[in-house]
Amino acid sequence: MLNMIILIFVGGAFGAMCREFVMLSVPRLTDGFPMDIFVVNIVAAFLLGVATSLFKSNRINQYVHVMVGTGIMGGLSTFSSFVFGAVEMMKDPSGVFVSICYLVLSLVIGFAAVEFGLVAGAKGTPAPDTSQ
Numbered sequence: 001m002l003n004m005i006i007l008i009f010v011g012g013a014f015g016a017m018c019r020e021f022v023m024l025s026v027p028r029l030t031d032g033f034p035m036d037i038f039v040v041n042i043v044a045a046f047l048l049g050v051a052t053s054l055f056k057s058n059r060i061n062q063y064v065h066v067m068v069g070t071g072i073m074g075g076l077s078t079f080s081s082f083v084f085g086a087v088e089m090m091k092d093p094s095g096v097f098v099s100i101c102y103l104v105l106s107l108v109i110g111f112a113a114v115e116f117g118l119v120a121g122a123k124g125t126p127a128p129d130t131s132q
Contacts (some may be wrong), residue, residue: 003063004063004066006075007063007066007067007071007072008066008067008070010067010071010072011066011067011068011070011071011072011074011075012070012072012073012074013070013075014071014075015044015072015073015074015076015077016075016076016123018040018072018075018076019076019078022036022039022043022114023036023037023040023093025063031098032089032092032095032098033098033101033102034081034082034085034089034102037081037085038084038102038105038106040078041077041078041079041082041106041110042068042106042109042110043076043113044073044077045110045111045113045114045117046113046114046116046117046120047072047073047076047117048068048077048117049070049113049115049116049117049119049120050117050120050121051068051069051079051117052069052118053072053117053118053119053120053122054121055069056122057121057122059121059124082106086099087099089102
């Protein structure tokens with residue numbers, strides 16, 4: 001149990017550093033669309049799909065899955081920033097449409113990214129069956 005907590009802690013720290021790097025590298029659009037938050041959330045959704053698919057096919061163990069899925073992707077994704085950004089845009093009446101587009105695009109493309117990650121992770125050579 002303690003090993004899992006340590007893996008989540010280390011993964012979360014790494015994910016948070018990656019998030020900050022992306023947020024410093026990706027500019028916000030001039031209409032207020034938070035492209036930086038959008039990018040990290042879509043990337044995290046895709047990578048979580050890949051990690052989950054690899055775990056389900058026994059190509060990574062539960063410790064790697066917890067570190068990547070819960071730790072790194074938890075530190076990388078930014079649900080609170082996602083919602084805060086939408087609320088901030090809605091304070092200005094001219095930003096309501098952009099905010100709604102941001103929310104819808106994030107959900108639809110995020111869903112597609114998870115599905116694509118699950119498919120991408122399932123491709124390749126399956127792990128050998130060690131149950132015999």
